[in-house]
Amino acid sequence: PLVALGTVADVVRLDANNRRLVAQGLRRIRAGAMPPGVAALFRAAGRRPEVATTFDFGFALGPRINAAGRLADMTLGIECLLTDDPGRADELARLLDGINRERRDIEGGMRDQAIRLAESLFGMQQAVEGQDKAQAGMPAAISVFDPEFHEGVVGIVASRLKDRHHRPVFVFAASGAEGKSHELKGSGRSIPGFHLRDALDLVAKRHPGVLLRFGGHAMAAGCTIARDQFPVFERALAQVAAEWLDAATLTRRLETDGPIDREYLRVELVDTLHREVWGQGFAPPTFSDEVEVVSQRLVGEKHLSLKLRLAGQPVDGIWFGQTEPLPPRVRLAFRLDADEWQGVRRLRLMVEGAELPR
Template sequence: MRLDANNRLLVAQGLRRIREGRMQPGVRALFDAAGRDPSRASGFDLGFALGPRINAAGRLADMTVGIECLLADDAQRAAELAASLDAINRERRGIESEMREQALELLAALPQQAADRASICLYSPQWHEGVVGIVAGRLKELHHRPTFVFAPAADGQLRGSGRSIAGFHLRDAIDLVSKREPGLLLRFGGHAAAAGCTLAGDGFERFADAFERVAAELLSSEQLSRRIEVDGELPTQWFDAEVAELLQSQVWGQGFAPPLFASRVEVLQQGQLGSAHLRARVRVLDGSAAGSTRELIAWNRSSFLPQQAHVAWRLDANTWQGRLQLRMLLEAVEDVE
């Protein structure tokens, strides 16, 4: 949902109340389960800490667990439900990580590489239907292609979830597929950025071919090239805790993105962070910050960075064991030629 002026006011007021301690026991329990401090609540907490735990129940188990947690009046019961949601979310992360690796292997094995296609469609009989949307989103971000991922569903059918790029209305695209291939889609729905559909058990190849034809017809080569608008360099005197915390305290979202900065960096060292992320130490090579070294975090990236790169990043302040750490959060990278 687009973060318009009205929505932004509602989110801002909700965050203010949470920071003041005025929240349901279930919300407090979810903050505790996520290891986040409600007195410093931010939009990041809602979108990337609480949200995934609530949604995980609907993906893998029963969505009423999340609803019951949010509505709980008893702190002990709320803590039990939040712990259950946290466990389900850990399971979801494990499934997602495995599916993502398998998806990358399937994609690499296709006769036509992703860069030469207008879309991506993947299916495996081992995948979980509750996680296909997340994996589709990861692949879309990685390859900048409209992406559908399918998994087995009830009654021998296939359930798919798709994510799209700017300028390609996904729901309209699969509506066009349904008109050109009568009987192929049993059900479908969605909006511009995301959609879902159900196919018969033998319908995947037919859908993948039809969707590729529609994408190739509607998308130009310019649209298939990732373009990132940045806000320029962040002056070195503004790379500090005060600015980072000011940015974190604001309400950002779709249609109201946080500032995105650009730098040319040299990678001094890098390594895996957990099972699916990357941490690097970089030296900034240009602008007023030239010569300074910083920590850079790349979420959901397993491949190493080039030795020198242009990076688009967001400023982040992370508190670990009572110590504030300033970091660059990677949004995009381009090799320096």
Template sequence: MIAIRPVPQRARLMLEQAGIHPLLARLYAARGVSVADELDTSLTGLLPPEQLKGIDTAATLLADAIAAQQKILIVADYDCDGATACAVGLRALRAMGGIVDYLVPNRFETGYGLSPEVAQLAAAMQPDLLITVDNGIASVAGVAAAKQLGMTVIVTDHHLPGDELPAADAIVNPNQPGCRFPSKCIAGVGVMFYVMLALRAELRRRGAFADRAEPNLAALLDLVALGTVADVVALDRNNRILVTQGLARIRQRKVQSGIAALLQVAGREAIRASTFDLGFAIGPRLNAAGRLADMSLGIECLVTDDMGRAMNIAQELDAINHQRRAIEADMQAAAAVQLEDLDAGQRASITLFDPDWHQGVIGILAGRVKEKLHRPTIVFARAGDELRGSGRSIGGLHLRDALDLVAKRHPGLIMRFGGHAAAAGLAIREDALGDFTVAFEEIARALLAPATLTRTYETDGPLEAGYYSLIPARLLQDAVWGQGFPAPVFADQFEVVQQRLLKDKHLKLTLKKGNTRLDAIRFNHPDSAPDRIHAAFRLDINEWQGEAKVQLVLEHFEAA
């Protein structure tokens, strides 16, 4: 079903009167922007660090460690958010005089986060202070083990806490109880960036920069933008500032060598970089290292200043990503066979398992199935004597909370879990798969209203006739869009003049609206279109052999 977002007309008019382009004014008003000040993306608009609970303590501990020349160890996560957060920490701490190294858990050996096993690995590196990035809020046992081994522990994270917080020396997480920081959806890399801001302020207060220049932490905003977009956190105003500023630096080529190299191997131009490039070109290549190999490779790409080395690593990451795509294709084919025997329309959830599936790719598969069937989906892979699952959810079901309900109603069924509203991870015993499938279905059916199980394509309605051109398309391309502030999708009726299949899977069309003919494409959709369609589409630019033309990317169509 295609729906149209309401547009508060008073807000739209106020934005236009403030000088905002009429098309953008309509789109921003539909996304809750009511005054032009909310579109101010200057760094002065960032929320102040002191609103983050625990940040002053963390800054003091880090400043003390730097002053005493103690060893600092960052324990990272193996996704893009964790890798960029680690890179921000490494670059900033070294610039401020810290002796710092990092450790990233191996997805296949130690699993997610600061576990007791990871604490033992950390201890072998003999740090005085351990700081987690993008993990740690659920690491009660791991933090206890690290402290017992003599380490001071700082947790920086953004995930939702459980019933018990770890006994760290400092916790910086906007979602911990009692934290008044308004941006609850900041990414892990954003939290670490804020901790570095607070550390610089503490060192400044101590006179550490009396005889040397302060580090320019704004130079790290390209990393912050990448991690924020790739982690698909909601782009509230604070996150939009971080992403806009980071993108501006990339477009000005004031960019880390690793990001420049990744853009190059992906065939993207830095000067025209967009949130789409961060989320769908660079992010997957970095994530591929954590999915199939070792995220240390991705982190090394982000911290080197040697462009030659960065290119070598970026090419290796690109090769790993191609391998990931091949594995994913095989898993999708196997999942399709399972789904043939499953009446998804009669279910409120989907749970899948295959003993041959790669645990590094199950999250992607869960996302694909969720998108296809519009059901909360959890996909499991075998990991030793347990199953590890990755889930993706639809609007209306908070996945982490749903798993919490399963765990409370069926004690012992889930060994461990964590995550967000839209994505979560868990582990169960293999012999518990059947019971978990039933329990998760019961919870999903209880929490999801019947209307939420019908997919709705929320659009911005028809695009004005004069805007099917390159200038409006560039305007939309240059703006910052993302989770919670979605990229514009328009809807209208068209006559299908021509259609053909590209590469056996993409439907290429020529559409007609009035007297205007338009190129269009629907990716990964081999089925033909009727003569007249009602389509939801994005206004895009197709650049080929130096020529740029407007193209409609169809998200959905139905007979008109």
């Protein structure tokens, strides 16, 4: 169970051997054979271990363990996983759950501010999904900083911005108490085709002294800069990205398995898919097809709830993080999921993207 949790939560590639290890961990957890801390984390997250999935590892248990290292003391998560005392495990899991709620609150505020900074700095309104953002005034790389940003959450916010704008992104926070440090610590996330660590190396060569420390790999990196050097770094990274990236690389693409036959649009297929092992390098099936948008509304102020007609069949959909309305007919990329209302489980589409007319 610990190997399975660590493999998925740390986004390790699911090659043949890793996928076998995760499958064995899931089998044990579903049978109730797991450390007390893992069981306690399932309870704290409101998830059911008897139907555990890799989604639980990546989006329920993993964030609660990681939150301690971001905002408090990372040894809390370690102790939760190692303890043999069920009572202590429950206590620690509840504590980690509370820290994770605080992390989400901080992240939400930072994310919204980072989005505003990214879009105001470059004189653009939020680009419609599918629009050529290079033509909308957005540079090839984004760097943002705010004195109120929390150092422990910059990586998560950078990842959210990267997903939103399909650009390499660095988010900086002041290193030290109350944002008064003369140094900034930044965390970056990249897109395929842009090696982030190599880009930092080139910035360091072109602008000696700007980067005090840096390291990382192709898709994620970190660096420390002097606070007054942020404008220099911002321009330098954007320049490297403009040289290395073309319009095709800066266009977000989703690989899909194409349309799904109507006979498979049922909850039983969702259950079959959930029992399998998905993750980095072994993605779950994503389908795409043209749908009719019957109705749509915002829920929670930031998610689009949809009533759709797919292959002549009515079906619900949800697009998390999407606020722009869709046209009456549109091609969607989606995964299959199910939700439950008043004891009845129904098929639901988890929308991943849309191909909109230009």
